[in-house]
Amino acid sequence: MRKSLLVTIKKRFSLLVIGTLILSLFPGYVNSKSNDDVVSKQVLNEDGQQTTEMIDPDPLSDTKHNLQVADEKDTDGDGLTDSQETLLGTDLSSEDSDSDGLTDYIEVREYGTSPIESDSDNDGLMDAEEISLETNPFQSDSDGDMLSDYDEVHKFETDPTQSDTDHDKLSDGTEVLFYDTNPNESDEDSDGKLDGEVNRTYTLPENEWGVEGTATGTGDLPMKIVIRETPILLLQQLEAPVSFELLSLDETAHYSISIPLDNDNIDAKGEPILFKYLDGKGQLIPVENQKLNNKQKTLEAEFTGGGSFVVLPKKEWDNVTLTNKHIFKDKYKGQKFKGKAKLIGLPGFEITSEDLNSDGVLVLKKKMKGVKSKSLDNSETETITGTREARYLIDELYESDETTFLTVKAISAESGYQETILIHGWNGDSTTWGLYQDWDNDGRQAEAEQDIAMNNFTKSYYLEGDTEPYSNIDVQFISRINTYTDSGELGAWLVWSAGYTPNKDLFIFEYENDYSVRIAAGHLEDVIEELKDHNIIDGDVNLLAHSMGGLVARYYVENLDGYYNVDRLITLGTPHFGSDLAFWNSDLNRLLSELWNEDVNDGRYMLNGNRGEIAEDWTEYFGIAGVDLGFQAHEEGLEGLYFTGTGVPEDWESWDYYVRYKFQDDYPLSRVDYPVISDNVVPIDSALGSDQDWFDPLPSVLMHKRYIIFHNKYGGHSEMRKYSELRDLIVEILQGDDDGGSPD
Structure with missing residues (x-):
């Protein structure tokens, strides 16, 4: 699904040094301007005590200069100063610390890959090899065909950037793993038919x-x-x-x-x-x-x-089949009937008039198992318990001397799940969730990757290479699931284990993967309206978004009045106030994005926080942040899922500050080892909707609840989607009884 990944990476994914330096210069706590030139910040000293530090309110100018002018010692001559390398944890004496064929400067400045990990996605290919192949160095299966990039290159000799190397309408993974056909020959048996057209x-x-x-x-x-x-x-x-x-x-x-x-x-x-x-x-x-x-x-x-x-x-x-003794009475209009009625064609299920609400609707409820989580200091626990609810309208009434029969029709998802839309992040697509569709999302419009014959919402035909806007609901049709590899991805798990059904109560939203939050939100608005117009979804929806997808969702909810259609938004690792890895012209850059700055486009497109007129009816936000503390999280018993229902705790001016304080006695988190508390991409404050680590902060995002994952693996930006405790929690939140009330 990637045609120009190298161009994409160069265009958008860069400047880890800048983010790291910014957050290391003032590791992120509330500040107040004393004059135009100086900012005071409350920080922790080496003894863990609160003290005041005076800093330049605009360190970015110096930071930019540091990237261009060697005004400090650069022992290995790689373009990064020794102080920058110290912050990054790279080898001051080697221009290529991880020996992957890319200099530290190139990894940080050009591609955003890890300068201390030779294989950023652990797929067996060095980062330099992935760059040359134009595969995704952050994803082990770049084209989503169930074969790793390494196996495609070195074992099967297939194209790791194309899910169907020979264009025979079978993915490379299907040919290799299931059918034992040659993924490099489109008509292996020379019968005049493509392999994928053969039964x-x-x-x-x-x-x-x-x-x-x-x-x-x-x-x-x-x-x-x-x-x-x-x-x-x-x-x-x-x-x-x-x-x-x-x-x-x-x-x-x-x-x-x-x-x-x-x-x-x-x-x-x-x-x-x-x-x-x-x-x-x-x-x-x-x-x-x-x-x-x-x-x-x-x-x-x-x-x-x-x-x-x-x-x-x-x-x-x-026993529940109509006979000639049964007389059709009428369409059901709320009239009472005697005793217990049976549903035609459904043995073992009986209802009375009292089982129906005033609208003649039968409501079936199923309480879910619930999930417990603990507070950061282990002083509290909470349980989130969801309820599945399916609704049926009584349609027709039949009676005989002995029996009353009813027919029903579903007016909600029969699983009892509220319809949920999954939204991928930057440089992603539906494979982020372990789900697949048939369109490429690298351009301004989606492009059909193969001929599509009626396998979509509108039963339309599309030819390979056809382009359609992302607002076309057929682009959003889930056509396949990762059924072979236990990837653990959240979307596939929702289908396998939780009981969600693709295109019925579980949907995806694809958008151009490296473009505009605002434009993508407009397409999301159109998609939801179209799904409603086609009676595919009923009522309000939930949104579950990863990374940049959370900003797309928020823009729809807040700036396009999407709160009318959305009950809950869950964000996973979303940079609510920017990412350390944002490039200068990216929507994710805190300094230059139109989402947070009044001086960009006259502030017309800033996220405005509008969630509705009445707090009780607001779209509920749930923010989830990952914290990757490496092996320390595992060795010190920190691993787990923690909750907090409030904003930045009182007396602690940022989440970064609060976390350091909570663990300073037993597990000190020094700024040398942990210059930024983050998931390696998004700082904890940004992921939890706090701007308090910025020198001129905006108001925090109001959230219903916040959760923090501490884990040496699942605290990472992408891996958090696979965390079993989080997956269970998300299902409960999506169906949660804890509705309404004021956030924070």
Whole structure:
């Protein structure tokens, strides 16, 4: 999905030295101007005591000069002064501290790669080799084909920047991992068809229900199938001996399956039947092509497309089937009915008039397990518990002398999950989340990476190379999932383990990955409106954003009145007030961005903080920051997820200051070893919505709650998405009962 990564990196991703020097000169605590030339700051001295330090309010001018003029000693002649190298932890006597083929200066100034790690993404390729190949030195699988960059280059000789090297409509990973075809030959058997256009049979993955069988279809079929617990709350309430979902992102795939049955599943008449659930209608229908194998004690069936399935005795289903004794009364209009009513085609589920609300809506709720977290000083714990809620409108009423029957139609996601949109960060795309779509996002418009035939929201056709605006909802269609490698990425996990369903209650938002926050927010606004207009989403949504994506979400909520459509925004490592690694013309640069500076574009596009007129109805913000303390976090037992519900704690003028103080007695965090408390990309203050480490701070972002990850791995900027404790917490927050109230 990357055509010009080298250009992109050069254009936007640079100047780690500047960010490091700025934050080391005044490591970030509240200040007040005493005159036009001097700023006083409250800082910690070597003994951990608070003291006042006078500094230049505009150190950037000197910092820029330091990058251009060798006014200090440069022992190794690499272009970085010794003082700068000390701050970076590089070798003062070597111009290439990590021996990766790039000088320290080039890594810091040009590419933003780590000057002390030879392989920034740990994929086996040195950073210099990645730069020459135009792969992403921060992502082990640059093209999202489930093969590492190293394996593509040195093992399979495929193009690590193209997910489908031979353009045969099969990703390189599918060819290598599942079909054993040649990813460098588009028509391996010379039959006149591209390999991806040939029907192939794929063996279903192992699963806890013991369902075995095959799927037959074209294209990347193995990346479109997940077998899991049915997420539909209505079905979860049935006492069925077997119930599962075969999630299929290919509606044309043909399945042949075998379901194991124990003796309790086979009644005296041998009548267990496989039923398929009719989405949105609250009914089961028998799968047409099925048979019971008494010898093998299995139920065998064939069908096209996936869905949720249930095994039940046929006689139970017969009991909820209409007969000529039942008379259609009317469309349901809130009238009372006697006793318990049954749902047509759904055995084992009965309701009374009292189960319906005043609008004739049946509401099903499921309390989630909840997640605990602790405060920084371990003095408090809190539990966030979510509730899934599915709603059904009673549609038709049938009656006989003995029974009342109802039909229903879903008016919300049947999983009970609120629709959630995932927003990637700078230089990212949907693979950030372990999800895939069929469009490249390197340009002003999205470009189709292959021919797309109706596999989208509007059932439209697109040819490879076609371009469309990011506001086109078809660009945002999730077409595949990483089903092979346990990447741990949050989006794939939400599908596998949490029960979210792509394109139903889980969505992505793609935008040009290195351009404008403001422009991207406008596209997000259009996408949400279009999804509503097409009745794909119902009501308000949640936004879950990583890094720059959080700024896109905030701009939509605050500046484009998106608060009308958004209940919650969760930001992961978002630079709410800029990133240390921002280039000079980037939206992420605290000094020059239009998001935070009145003198840029006359301040017209500054984030304005508008979340609604009534605090109780505000879009709730949840900020999550990572802190990578290296091995010290692990060795000293600091690893974990911590919470705080307030802004910068009283008497502590920044989060950086507060964290240093909390740990100074047992785990001193010196400025030599930790010049900035951060996730290696975004300072903790910026990630938690505080501008207090800036010499002229703006008001903090009001947040409902804040969380901090201390971890020697998952405290990192990208790795935090894979942290198991955080993933569990996010699901609870997205469905949280803790709504309303004033933030901070």
